[in-house]
Amino acid sequence: MSPLSRRTLLAALAASPLVVSACSREEEYVPDPEALQIYSSQHEGVTQAWADAFTEATGIPTQIRRGTDSSMGHQIVAEGEASPADVFLTENSPAMTVVERAGLLAPVAEETLAQVPEDRAPSSGDWTAIAARSTVLCWNPEQISEEELPASMMDLADPAWEGRWGCAPGGADFQAIVAGMLADRGEEETRAWLEALESGAEIYQNNIATMQAVNAGEVPVGVMYHYYWYRDQAGTQEQSGNTRLHYFGNQDPGAFVSLSAGGVLANAAKPDAAQEFLAWVTSAEGQQVLVDSGSMEYAVAEGVDSDPALPALADLDAPPVDPFTLDSDEVSDLMTDVGLL
Numbered sequence: 001m002s003p004l005s006r007r008t009l010l011a012a013l014a015a016s017p018l019v020v021s022a023c024s025r026e027e028e029y030v031p032d033p034e035a036l037q038i039y040s041s042q043h044e045g046v047t048q049a050w051a052d053a054f055t056e057a058t059g060i061p062t063q064i065r066r067g068t069d070s071s072m073g074h075q076i077v078a079e080g081e082a083s084p085a086d087v088f089l090t091e092n093s094p095a096m097t098v099v100e101r102a103g104l105l106a107p108v109a110e111e112t113l114a115q116v117p118e119d120r121a122p123s124s125g126d127w128t129a130i131a132a133r134s135t136v137l138c139w140n141p142e143q144i145s146e147e148e149l150p151a152s153m154m155d156l157a158d159p160a161w162e163g164r165w166g167c168a169p170g171g172a173d174f175q176a177i178v179a180g181m182l183a184d185r186g187e188e189e190t191r192a193w194l195e196a197l198e199s200g201a202e203i204y205q206n207n208i209a210t211m212q213a214v215n216a217g218e219v220p221v222g223v224m225y226h227y228y229w230y231r232d233q234a235g236t237q238e239q240s241g242n243t244r245l246h247y248f249g250n251q252d253p254g255a256f257v258s259l260s261a262g263g264v265l266a267n268a269a270k271p272d273a274a275q276e277f278l279a280w281v282t283s284a285e286g287q288q289v290l291v292d293s294g295s296m297e298y299a300v301a302e303g304v305d306s307d308p309a310l311p312a313l314a315d316l317d318a319p320p321v322d323p324f325t326l327d328s329d330e331v332s333d334l335m336t337d338v339g340l341l
Helices: 006-015 017-028 044-058 071-081 092-099 151-159 172-185 187-200 209-216 226-234 271-281 284-292 328-337
Strands: 036-040 062-066 088-091 126-140 165-167 221-225 244-246 257-266
Touching: 017 126, 036 044, 036 071, 036 221, 036 271, 044 151, 044 244, 044 271, 044 284, 071 092, 071 172, 071 328, 088 165, 088 271, 088 284, 092 172, 092 328, 126 172, 126 226, 126 271, 151 221, 165 209, 172 187, 172 221, 172 328, 187 328, 209 221, 209 226, 221 226, 257 284, 271 284
Parallel strands: 036 062, 036 088, 165 221
Antiparallel strands: 088 257, 126 221, 126 244, 126 257
């Protein structure tokens, strides 16, 4: 797959269901007043598995409204106190902070927060992690040696890497990585890295396309999340058979761990059921549903093991970023300034 030009990328994103789904589904969506309303930008299969198992365990019916991180977060803000949403689940936490900063979240029950380690929830206590995914560098050993790999993701801004790395800056996953970099390294260093990306990286439409490009030898390395590689490795390996993963560690911005988030709306019509759902998702039973789903995301609750193929979450040595500080709007503004969005 060839890399996309900036103009082609923008056209593809504009036509993508990831961008327009919330609008088109809004016209079709009719909330069932008897069902717990779950607004979700998490993976569709995982959300459905959680909802089905929760209903089976409690008898509480659920209805899922699907969208993408940014569009759904801003949709809830636009709906305000009249939003039908009881619960909001995201793929990446910056979308949750959009809703949080609008004052639309209720505090998460203490019993729920106690099920998740302190470093996997924001200091605000207004939402909690429900899953996690790690930033990685996918690399092709036929194109580059292990000794030549960058020690830091920030090194990719060096002119020596111009035209030799790929990523998907148009996606919420990558923008969460940038949010982590911004919180950890500040605006000046993040802007310089993005400018190097804009002028010197090959841009792909999503993480899978990035992995495919590395696998095909189009670029030696690509920035992405871990689970795309592990899913393909567990299957046919057609998209990753020629690649390996490099974990930066050392609290580098390239070791950023993004948290999927869950929160209860302050004006939820069913606040008790909403809190019960979030408590169930972060319980051992709910987290096992995540592990068994084959998503290859990390479980985040105390005492629940992720898929054994994954390196331990605690060993990734991620940068110590409070997820409460991640600001998706600031990231969008910065990426727009440098010409990436």
